[in-house]
Amino acid sequence: MNKNTIITCIAIIAIVIPFAYSAMNIYAAEHIQYRWGETGEFSFFELSNGGNLELCSTVPYAINFKNFQITPFYDKNPRGTYHIDNISLDGLQSETHKGRFHSDSFVESQHLFMQMDFQFSGGDIRIDPGKMYVIVSMETPIIGVIPYTTSTQFSGFDFFEIMNKEC
Numbered sequence: 001m002n003k004n005t006i007i008t009c010i011a012i013i014a015i016v017i018p019f020a021y022s023a024m025n026i027y028a029a030e031h032i033q034y035r036w037g038e039t040g041e042f043s044f045f046e047l048s049n050g051g052n053l054e055l056c057s058t059v060p061y062a063i064n065f066k067n068f069q070i071t072p073f074y075d076k077n078p079r080g081t082y083h084i085d086n087i088s089l090d091g092l093q094s095e096t097h098k099g100r101f102h103s104d105s106f107v108e109s110q111h112l113f114m115q116m117d118f119q120f121s122g123g124d125i126r127i128d129p130g131k132m133y134v135i136v137s138m139e140t141p142i143i144g145v146i147p148y149t150t151s152t153q154f155s156g157f158d159f160f161e162i163m164n165k166e167c
Contacts, residue, residue: 044117045117057089064086069082074156075131
């Protein structure tokens with residue numbers, strides 16, 4: 001082979017690898033599983049106090065995410081955001097990560113979450129649970145620069161059930 005062909009092949013490989021790795025992270029973000037990492041049943045109230053989340057990789061290679069967010073909404077208004085930054089997981093492994101919760105109306109959010117926990121655990125319905133939904137977002141930049149976010153929306157009750165299942 002001549003020298004120019006070798007240099008061209010190396011350059012192509014150097015360009016393709018970051019895009020391939022980014023594509024693998026995007027695929028993993030769409031297939032990751034998660035559940036509440038604390039003992040006992042999940043509660044929105046505990047989510048509002050931070051707490052641990054267990055993230056389970058379903059792919060056989062290591063993955064990285066810049067940001068993982070859970071944003072509960074009630075009556076189309078965000079009630080805060082639980083987030084974990086800079087996540088690295090080994091392939092087919094699960095890890096527990098500590099998250100933080102921030103809300104502009106923290107006390108109001110906690111009161112709402114206590115009501116929802118009570119209702120989802122079989123208590124009397126006092127507020128409309130159909131108005132609650134949760135958006136789960138994972139950000140994994142393409143080649144470390146271009147932002148890419150994968151988001152999934154769940155009803156409040158479906159999210160409650162997901163967080164109580166095993167990975």
